[in-house]
Structures are given as C-alpha cells and as structure tokens.
Amino acid sequence: MDRDFIIRIISENFKNLRRESHYTQDKMAEIVGVSKKTIIQIEKGRGLADWTTCIAICAIFRESDILHKIFGGDPLEVIEITVQDVNIRPQEKTMGGHIMWKNITEYKGFKLQRNVISKHFRILDEENYRLISTFNEDVAHEMWQDIQKTI
Structure with missing residues (x-):
C-alpha cells in the first residue's frame, strides 16, 4: 500500500x-x-x-x-x-486480530500477524498490545526473531 x-x-x-x-x-x-x-x-x-x-x-x-x-x-x-515504513513503539491494546488478521506464528503469547486486507505485518505482545507495524516482511521477521531471542 x-x-x-x-x-x-x-x-x-x-x-x-x-x-x-x-x-x-x-x-x-x-x-x-x-x-x-x-x-x-x-x-x-x-x-x-x-x-x-x-x-x-x-x-x-x-x-x-x-x-x-x-x-x-x-x-x-x-x-x-x-x-515511516516501520512503526516501532507500543501502541494501544488491540483485540488480538480475530477478524482482519492472520497469525503467521506465535511464541509464548506473542504473535506475528498479517492483515488480510492491507497486507501489513504487526507483532503483538502477550496482552495484545501492538509492538511494531510494517509493510516490510523482512523487517517483520527480523523483529520477530529478536523478540524470540529476548523472551
């Protein structure tokens, strides 16, 4: 987009x-x-x-x-x-992505998701707060790997 x-x-x-x-x-x-x-x-x-x-x-x-x-x-x-290409900061709490989002992977309550309409990615923490948003798939996966290493 x-x-x-x-x-x-x-x-x-x-x-x-x-x-x-x-x-x-x-x-x-x-x-x-x-x-x-x-x-x-x-x-x-x-x-x-x-x-x-x-x-x-x-x-x-x-x-x-x-x-x-x-x-x-x-x-x-x-x-x-x-x-901005990538938005990295805690945001408002989401509903967890039950409607417009597809879970790509989960780890210890964290989720890497992709929006089914806009196709952008986001990472949610265990309480469904958005940590990052980006259209760049490589960045999303890179951040996901960083999160997995730190938790």
Missing part, C-alpha cells in the same frame, strides 16, 4: 464517508479544511483528494466502519507505516 493507492481509495469512498457521518458537503468542507467545490470535485470523480486531506480524513474518521473495512483496521496505523 502506498500514498497513491491511499489517495485513490479515500477519494473513491469520500461521498460514502461523508454520508456515514451524516455531514453535508458544506460541513465536510469545514471539518476537513477544503472548499465545498473541492468536495464536489472529489465526490464526482473529477479530482482526487490530496495527501493532507487523506490524512485528515483518516484522523477525523478514525473509527469509521468504511475506513476500517478499506484498511483492515486502524486507518492511521496504515498511514503511519506508509510514511
């Missing part, structure tokens, strides 16, 4: 995201910080949202069912690892 894909997929779903939140085009323009004309252009498929607008949409509508289905979970996590 890259910036261009994220821009395209958010632009294609812009109208549905607005409607999911019951916003008018005027209100959506105010919230996102663009003109109503820009909203209309995006919704009619005559233009794409810019990267900053996509980040704003993911932040403002972080709990959106539509965004969660598109990205297979937290849209900001996908944005963050798209920008």
